Amino acid sequence: MTRTDLDGGPAPGTADPGPYPAGARKPALSSPGRTRAAMSRSVLLWLPVAVGVLVASLLVSLTIGPAQITVAEIAGSAWHHLLAWLHGLGIGVDVPPNPLTQIRDGIVWAGRAPRLATGAFVGAGLALCGGVMQAITRNPLADPYLLGVSSGAALGAVAVLLLGLGVALPVAAFGGALLALGATLALAGIGGALTPNRTILAGIAVAQACSALVSFTIFASARGDAYREIINWLMGSLAGRTWAWVAIAGIATVLIGFIVLAFGRTLDAFAFGDAAAASLGVHVTRTRWVLLTLTALLTGALVSVSGAIGFVGLVLPHVVRLLIGGRHLRLLPVAAFGGATFLIWADTAARTVFAPQEVPVGILTAAIGAPVFAWLLVRSRRAA
Amino acid sequence: MSGATEPAVTVADLWTSELRYRINATQILGGVDVSVRSGRVTGVLGPNGSGKSTLLRLIVGALPPSSGHVHLMGRDVARLSRRERARRVAFVEQEAHAEVDLRVRDVVLLGRTPHRPAFSGDSAADLDLVEASLRRTGALDLADREFATLSGGEKQRVQMARALAQTPRVLLLDEPTNHLDVAAQLQVLALVREVAAAGTGVLMAIHDLAHAATVCDDVLVLDAGVVAAAGPPREVLTPDLIAAVYGVRAEWVDGEHGSALVFSPLLGGGSARQERTMSAEAFRL
Numbered sequence: 034m035t036r037t038d039l040d041g042g043p044a045p046g047t048a049d050p051g052p053y054p055a056g057a058r059k060p061a062l063s064s065p066g067r068t069r070a071a072m073s074r075s076v077l078l079w080l081p082v083a084v085g086v087l088v089a090s091l092l093v094s095l096t097i098g099p100a101q102i103t104v105a106e107i108a109g110s111a112w113h114h115l116l117a118w119l120h121g122l123g124i125g126v127d128v129p130p131n132p133l134t135q136i137r138d139g140i141v142w143a144g145r146a147p148r149l150a151t152g153a154f155v156g157a158g159l160a161l162c163g164g165v166m167q168a169i170t171r172n173p174l175a176d177p178y179l180l181g182v183s184s185g186a187a188l189g190a191v192a193v194l195l196l197g198l199g200v201a202l203p204v205a206a207f208g209g210a211l212l213a214l215g216a217t218l219a220l221a222g223i224g225g226a227l228t229p230n231r232t233i234l235a236g237i238a239v240a241q242a243c244s245a246l247v248s249f250t251i252f253a254s255a256r257g258d259a260y261r262e263i264i265n266w267l268m269g270s271l272a273g274r275t276w277a278w279v280a281i282a283g284i285a286t287v288l289i290g291f292i293v294l295a296f297g298r299t300l301d302a303f304a305f306g307d308a309a310a311a312s313l314g315v316h317v318t319r320t321r322w323v324l325l326t327l328t329a330l331l332t333g334a335l336v337s338v339s340g341a342i343g344f345v346g347l348v349l350p351h352v353v354r355l356l357i358g359g360r361h362l363r364l365l366p367v368a369a370f371g372g373a374t375f376l377i378w379a380d381t382a383a384r385t386v387f388a389p390q391e392v393p394v395g396i397l398t399a400a401i402g403a404p405v406f407a408w409l410l411v412r413s414r415r416a417a
Numbered sequence: 418m419s420g421a422t423e424p425a426v427t428v429a430d431l432w433t434s435e436l437r438y439r440i441n442a443t444q445i446l447g448g449v450d451v452s453v454r455s456g457r458v459t460g461v462l463g464p465n466g467s468g469k470s471t472l473l474r475l476i477v478g479a480l481p482p483s484s485g486h487v488h489l490m491g492r493d494v495a496r497l498s499r500r501e502r503a504r505r506v507a508f509v510e511q512e513a514h515a516e517v518d519l520r521v522r523d524v525v526l527l528g529r530t531p532h533r534p535a536f537s538g539d540s541a542a543d544l545d546l547v548e549a550s551l552r553r554t555g556a557l558d559l560a561d562r563e564f565a566t567l568s569g570g571e572k573q574r575v576q577m578a579r580a581l582a583q584t585p586r587v588l589l590l591d592e593p594t595n596h597l598d599v600a601a602q603l604q605v606l607a608l609v610r611e612v613a614a615a616g617t618g619v620l621m622a623i624h625d626l627a628h629a630a631t632v633c634d635d636v637l638v639l640d641a642g643v644v645a646a647a648g649p650p651r652e653v654l655t656p657d658l659i660a661a662v663y664g665v666r667a668e669w670v671d672g673e674h675g676s677a678l679v680f681s682p683l684l685g686g687g688s689a690r691q692e693r694t695m696s697a698e699a700f701r702l
Contacts, residue, residue, distance in 0.1 A: 173516070290567055302530050304517050308479035313583070314503030314531035317479075357519030362538075 083370035151274040153373035154282035160372025163346030176347040180236035183341035184243035185213020203337035210333030269342035271393030285334035297362035344402025436485035453618040463639035469622035503531035507580035511592040528582030550581040558587030590621040
């Protein structure tokens with residue numbers, strides 16, 4: 034090899050003074066191939082699709098249940114309530130009659146609607162948390178429950194349900210989640226730096242300890258109906274959720290969701306590891322801890338509302354990444370709407386398939402999520 | 418060497434002073450001074466574990482130095498924000514990264530991260546720069562491919578494009594020819610020369626001494642974290658130095674297409690390096 038082989042580029046004297054001189058010629062941007070590929074991954078295409086599917090799912094699943102209520106009746110009833118509300122604000126509008134009787138109106142707006150809304154926010158929040166966790170730990174198996182958060186929440190819930198601890202269940206579950214998170218971080222930090230791997234292993238240890246305590250408490254003190262109640266909660270359930278629960282899940286998901294979304298570009302920079310992220314100007318350690326804490330807080334809030342619903346946070350981000358690629362400003366919102374839709378349908382199945390019996394929704398998300406995950410695994414093996 | 422014909426007396430774009438890194442009591446890097454100048458390629462040589470990657474990581478800010486300073490365009494980087502530093506220094510690692518769910522275009526777009534606010538979309542100027550960077554590295558036809566499906570040489574060219582899209586004054590490369598076949602190695606090295614010719618200073622860790630001698634204007638030889646020698650490659654890479662640092666016998670052989678290094682094991686059993694570490698063991702006992 035000679036230097037003439039290597040010096041294929043312009044000689045120093047003739048080269049551009051800087052890498053990119055002002056007024057550099059515009060490269061031709063639109064080849065047909067690019068346009069097509071860009072379209073298939075465009076957030077402008079996928080986000081409206083995801084939102085549309087979610088809205089349609091909400092409307093349709095509002096009609097599903099023992100009482101036969103049509104979409105038209107629901108739409109008419111919603112219109113009635115909206116105009117009645119405006120009328121109440123002193124805006125002069127004519128309020129049309131409600132097509133639903135008072136009981137049927139209650140079934141829709143006090144029974145099905147808050148339950149659906151809770152499911153939508155929980156599903157969206159779990160998918161967001163999963164997507165973020167997978168990015169910052171660079172671990173495709175990461176899910177929202179990675180740091181022992183769900184086991185801690187379960188311990189808090191069991192303490193209320195079985196030991197009669199005198200606080201509201203969501204408060205106890207959220208407290209348990211935070212205590213577990215604190216224990217995980219403390220354990221990971223003993224005698225060394227907090228690295229992602231140590232943190233995950235510490236999370237496993239804390240989760241196992243909490244699970245053992247939960248099992249022992251159930252074994253020692255659960256009697257009769259308490260069993261069913263606790264199993265329902267441990268498997269995850271949205272039964273009987275009211276608008277108060279919607280508020281908790283909704284505020285947590287929307288607030289933390291927007292903060293996390295602001296880290297979208299930063300999360301992309303983690304794709305090639307910590308050193309590459311640092312070389313792109315990312316404060317790696319600080320970013321990781323801010324995001325771990327935010328997702329753990331959100332997960333704690335969601336678990337306290339619905340119990341630990343598995344597989345949504347694990348599988349949804351993978352499916353969406355497959356469809357639209359790994360850029361987080363696109364991935365996270367689409368995954369959130371996808372998670373909401375997924376959990377709505379899983380919960381609709383949970384309350385209808387074995388009616389009048391209810392199945393804990395966590396069983397259904399696992400029953401659907403596990404085969405999907407297996408399929409993803411087989412698929413990635415073929416691609417590799 | 419073009420380096421010999423350009424005795425430009427310019428202030429270096431980047432220089433380090435007494436850069437040290439230790440993990441607990443173990444010294445990884447002990448007081449390294451290196452400078453990188455616009456238009457020149459500086460090679461960092463040395464055996465495995467001599468501190469080449471650590472030096473690059475300290476300069477780019479992926480590791481905090483135990484002591485010492487990095488000066489960039491005349492300013493101490495400790496006074497720059499991470500983003501300000503990242504606008505001036507780009508870094509390409511040696512890992513293969515099989516599991517990245519990004520298209521090539523999106524990988525190159527990562528180079529704009531330190532130039533963009535967190536919540537902004539991709540500006541037309543960014544996309545133009547991505548296009549231009551891909552063209553410079555000969556990877557434009559890969560733009561819509563999935564990064565994970567590329568060959569090693571293609572990945573390296575895309576990573577170089579990503580680094581160029583960062584519009585750095587100094588480009589750090591960690592073993593850019595690692596795991597590549599010989600044709601891909603030569604392509605990447607030619608690209609390194611082109612990048613330098615366009616005015617960027619390049620600091621490159623590299624294993625292959627013959628490549629280093631051909632491509633680099635200056636080399637820095639690290640041995641156990643300290644500088645064993647520095648200067649133009651043909652002056653530095655003498656048989657004596659190579660024997661002392663690597664423990665192999667080396668010989669310059671002039672051929673039709675230039676000169677090359679030929680290696681053979683040192684005669685007399687153990688290498689000089691082994692003998693030296695053995696005597697150190699004996700001393701400790």
